[in-house]
Amino acid sequence: xxxxxxxxxxxxxxxxxxxxxxxxxxxxxxxxxxxxxxxxxxxxxxxxxxxxxxxxxxxxxxxxxxxxxxxxxxxxxxxxxxxxxxxxxxxxxxxxxxxxxxxxxxxxxxxxxxxxxxxxxxxxxxxxxxxxxxxxxxxxxxxxxxxxxxxxxxxxxxxxxxxxxxxxxxxxxxxxxxxxxxxxxxxxxxxxxxxxxxxxxxxxxxxxxxxxxxxxxxxxxxxxxxxxxxxxxxxxxxxxxxxxxxxxxxxxxxxxxxxxxxxxxxxxxxxxxxxxxxxxxxxxxxxxxxxxxxxxxxxxxxxxxxxxxxxxxxxxxxxxxxxxxxxxxxxxxxxx
Numbered sequence: 152x153x154x155x156x157x158x159x160x161x162x163x164x165x166x167x168x169x170x171x172x173x174x175x176x177x178x179x180x181x182x183x184x185x186x187x188x189x190x191x192x193x194x195x196x197x198x199x200x201x202x203x204x205x206x207x208x209x210x211x212x213x214x215x216x217x218x219x220x221x222x223x224x225x226x227x228x229x230x231x232x233x234x235x236x237x238x239x240x241x242x243x244x245x246x247x248x249x250x251x252x253x254x255x256x257x258x259x260x261x262x263x264x265x266x267x268x269x270x271x272x273x274x275x276x277x278x279x280x281x282x283x284x285x286x287x288x289x290x291x292x293x294x295x296x297x298x299x300x301x302x303x304x305x306x307x308x309x310x311x312x313x314x315x316x317x318x319x320x321x322x323x324x325x326x327x328x329x330x331x332x333x334x335x336x337x338x339x340x341x342x343x344x345x346x347x348x349x350x351x352x353x354x355x356x357x358x359x360x361x362x363x364x365x366x367x368x369x370x371x372x373x374x375x376x377x378x379x380x381x382x383x384x385x386x387x388x389x390x391x392x393x394x395x396x397x398x399x400x401x402x403x404x405x406x407x408x409x410x411x412x413x414x415x416x417x418x419x420x421x422x423x424x425x426x427x428x429x430x431x432x433x434x435x436x437x438x439x440x441x442x443x444x445x446x447x448x449x450x451x452x453x454x455x456x457x458x459x460x461x462x463x464x465x466x467x468x469x470x471x472x473x474x475x476x477x478x479x480x481x482x483x484x485x486x487x
Contacts, residue, residue, distance in 0.1 A: 237261060380409050
C-alpha cells in the first residue's frame, strides 16, 4: 500500500487544529515521528498538540526537550482538545496499542487519519495513509514534508533521524534500502547530528539498565542448532536491578548477536501484569507472522505481541513451542 500524497495534502490543507497520537510503550519511531510531523504542520501555520496514552520513557526524554508530548489524563484531558478538526494516528493501526487514547478516539467527532507503515489494521474509523514498504514512519514524515513543501529544520530533522535510525537498528536491518540513506542525508542537511543522537540513545546508560542487560544475557538459551535464541525478564527483575520497565527497549537484539542465530525471542513481564514478547528474525520465518499468532504484529524482521496472563511458565511454553514449530518447518531436516 502506498500513500496517496495528493489526498494527504488535501486533508492537511483543510485542517487547522490537529492532534497527533501514537502507540503506548512508545519507541523512537513513534515519538520522533510525532515531533517531526508536529514541526512540519506548524511550518504550515497549523495548531498542533501531541497527546499519547503514556508518558515519554525516561531514556527517550532527550528527544522531547520542550516536553511537547502530553499524556492523556495526566497532562491534558480529552475535553481540552475537543476543538480539533483532525486527529492523526502515527505508527500504529491497532486499537489495543492506543491505550487510554482509544476511547478518546472512539468518542471523537473530528476527522481521523492513520499514518503508518505496519501491515494490517483494525477497524478504526479513519482514512488510511500507509506505506507498508517504508522502514519507519519517520521516513514517511520526510516524504510528507516534501509533499507539503516544508523545508527540514533541526527541530524536524533530529527526531526524524532518531526515528529512522532506531527502527532500522542503526541502519543494519534488511529493511534498509537506498532511499533510507537518501532520506538520512536529507535529515543531516536539515540539522540532524548522528553522533549526538547516537550518544543520547546508547551512551547514557544507567547502572540499572546495565544490570538488567546482564540479567538478560545470563538467561539466554539457544536451541535448534543455535538458530533460535531466547531469554526473559520477570516483573521483579526491575526492583532487583534498579532498572525501569522502559530499559527493556532493544535488549532483544542481544540474543540476535549470537553467531548462527536467525530468530530471537524475549519475554518481558510487565509490572501491570501480563507478558510482552518481542521477536526478531533473520530468516524466512517472519516475525510479524509469529506475533500475529498471539494477537500482535509488526514487520518481517521485528514484531511484538502481548499475552494477558501472569503464568510465566505457561506463556513461555506457549510462545516457544510455536516458534520451535515454525522454525522446524522452515529448516527441517537440517536442524534437530
